[in-house]
Amino acid sequence: MRNLSSALNWIFIAIFVAASGMLYNLLFGEPGRLYIGAIFALFCGIPILAFERGMFFPSLFHRIHRLPTPIFIASALVIDFGLISIGFAAAGSLLKSLGVLTGTWAQVTILPMDVFLYALAMSAVVVFVVRVRELLGRDVFFSLLTSRYRNPVPEERVFLFIDLVGSTAFAEKYGDLRAQQYLGSLFGAYAEHVWQHRGAIDDYIGDAAIITWPLERGIKNGRCIRCVFDILADIEKNSEFWLQTYGQVPRVRAALHGGFIITAEIGVDHHKITYFGDTVNTTARLETLCKTLERPVLISADLANRLMLPDDIVAEDLGEHAVRGRGQALGVVALARAEPKASRLSESNLRRLDAGHRHGSFT
Structure with a gap:
């Protein structure tokens, strides 16, 4: 592609x-x-x-x-x-x-x-x-060029927040300049897979990247999920490079959520396409749950119900959790790559996952 x-x-x-x-x-x-x-x-x-x-x-x-x-x-x-x-x-x-x-x-x-x-x-x-x-970025450039979002547009989007673990400790140990080079290499590693899966990197906030897709494009063939696990696989595959260059292999946390937002072009001297709505905030809060729940990849049950999992990805229902700034609890599902010999899921969860594959539902 x-x-x-x-x-x-x-x-x-x-x-x-x-x-x-x-x-x-x-x-x-x-x-x-x-x-x-x-x-x-x-x-x-x-x-x-x-x-x-x-x-x-x-x-x-x-x-x-x-x-x-x-x-x-x-x-x-x-x-x-x-x-x-x-x-x-x-x-x-x-x-x-x-x-x-x-x-x-x-x-x-x-x-x-x-x-x-x-x-x-x-x-x-x-x-x-x-x-x-x-x-x-490709999508933002053409949107600004065509004035697509000059007037606010309601639409559905998938958001992926992916955050580097331990960036503060790295900066304290090696200095801010080295930390910036580390992040630059990591963000560069993200870019190829985001492009491959037809997403767009919307923004970088500190050590986190915000990636987005129009909903239908993001859930088709599980693109948004494949993107996350291709990034993780790429980091693992190139672990020797990371060790030799930066002294450690990056660990990341990722969260996926989707829903309705308002997309609009804002700014006077500096124009930007930005997104307004609970969906973006919920994705950010979901990413913070990765640390609490000790799971590297989480997806909201709302989004999980709207797509089919790739064959090599397994799901673990973690139930509903309170999310700061959100009036109701959020259903949370952990994702992981299937182990080659034995699944980490219990027999009941395996039956539940099989039903989810057939019906496209986790709830």
Whole structure:
């Protein structure tokens, strides 16, 4: 899924870059041969964008981004000029070799300054849009772009709160900078699985991440549950990396709940898509129950009743619990990956789980 989405992104970027080259040819070149502008644009623009994405020369990319701002800007201009010049020369050489261009080799391979400035401006537009999309997230970016939530919208959503255990102790032991790097690596590990299961990371609050899905998308094939356990499996699979890099393997607590909320775009100078309603607060309170009930993954019975468990996940009904800020008790279900040889559940719970699989219900 991630590879397909990335490929589609590059196709749209290539179309935009080619169109910008055709526009240049229309305004300043030969309107009858717009394809020439498209070819030059692709050869000049794509290398810059690939470099900005860290797809080649990644060490150089990271090195210049650590430089002070004035030096970074100067270095970036030099690199961009070099990449555009090489791309222009390659495109000119190809077109002249094919007999499409009839000018001298110098005319078709030496980059004119106006072409450089135009290519730099178009590349900057694409890089800016891509960076904003990454900053806001896919769903939020398109929602802001289309003004979907300019007026508040009632809808149903699934929320996943996932919290790192022991982050304060880690910061006290290794310092705040190391703790930030630790969290950054952990949040990066979340992202791949959230993307794979078509969720969106809504926010980071301290050492916790808030992930959300539209309800139907989140419960389809148990996506929201699969996302949690894929994250846990990924951490376990890469335990050696975590031990060698940070001296410990992360432990997380996760809570899932869903229901009606109001989604709205708020802010003046800084706009944000935000969610209002008891569902969000209940998910946060449910996550705090993980520690009290000594279970790493909890889901509300309300949400559990609306989905089918993945085959390798077992459920344990923990009954109803009072939740701060909520007028009525909340049914709570613990989730765990099934043990290969023997289940942790009692015989009665196994019968209950089997009924839940058949009817999609835990109550």
